[in-house]
Amino acid sequence: MNASDLLAYYLHRLGLSCYRRQLVFYCRQAGAPQPPPQLPDGFEFRFVKPGELESLHYPGGWLKLPAARQWLERGDSDMLASIQGGRICSYLWVERHIARIDYLDLEARLPPGHVYISKVLVLPQWRRHGLARAMYQFILSREPSLTMHSACVKENLPMLRLFAQLQWGPRLILTVWKLAFLRWYRVERTADGSIRRHVRAGDLPAELFGDD
């Protein structure tokens, strides 16, 4: 870690960090049941229990092992994993009551019937085998009556292409400016290009996940 990374780290720990960050939010409305995906040979897809994380060689990534265990034990999120040879090869989280968007230091309550799919990770050696696409399709086939949200940064070309393939439309772009303890939120809706500047923190859940 160089000096500026170290400074940024400590400023962040003290709550004094400054940034401008953006996320593109995608949405797939509740709809007709989807057929289950074709799984790659030898793979099993399922939700993981807290006690299985170690035996399935949970690979870390977005959450370290203790945090992943804590998330599962809290009971308001599920981790879907693809498993092959007794090891987790990819995972994503299905957040069912609160969307915890670490990248923006944000927590937003989800309306009933909505979930937020987050923290997608495919281990490098398993990328481009269709695992991420199959995980999303698996959730869609299992829980078609849910409205599903997911998000990524604009620069994440693989995710942008994945959402396009899944036919999930971009719904809005959230920009957050953070200056120490101050924050500003701006929401741009992609359907009509309308922009809401200075969204209050309390209004964010409805902006992000409410009906249009």
Ligand SMILES: CC(C)(COP(=O)(O)OP(=O)(O)OC[C@H]1O[C@@H](n2cnc3c(N)ncnc32)[C@H](O)[C@@H]1OP(=O)(O)O)[C@@H](O)C(=O)NCCC(=O)NCCS
């Ligand atoms: C993004 C990521 C989840 C994709 O996983 P994956 O299993 O390799 O993706 P898939 O094989 O299911 O690919 C589905 C589609 O996504 C797109 N895609 C995936 N990887 C891509 C890449 N490296 N470049 C361009 N497009 C890509 C393609 O359209 C692909 O379809 P195709 O193979 O028929 O062309 C994986 O690269 C990853 O874990 N990245 C690091 C973590 C990350 O960015 N997570 C997302 C946080 S929001």
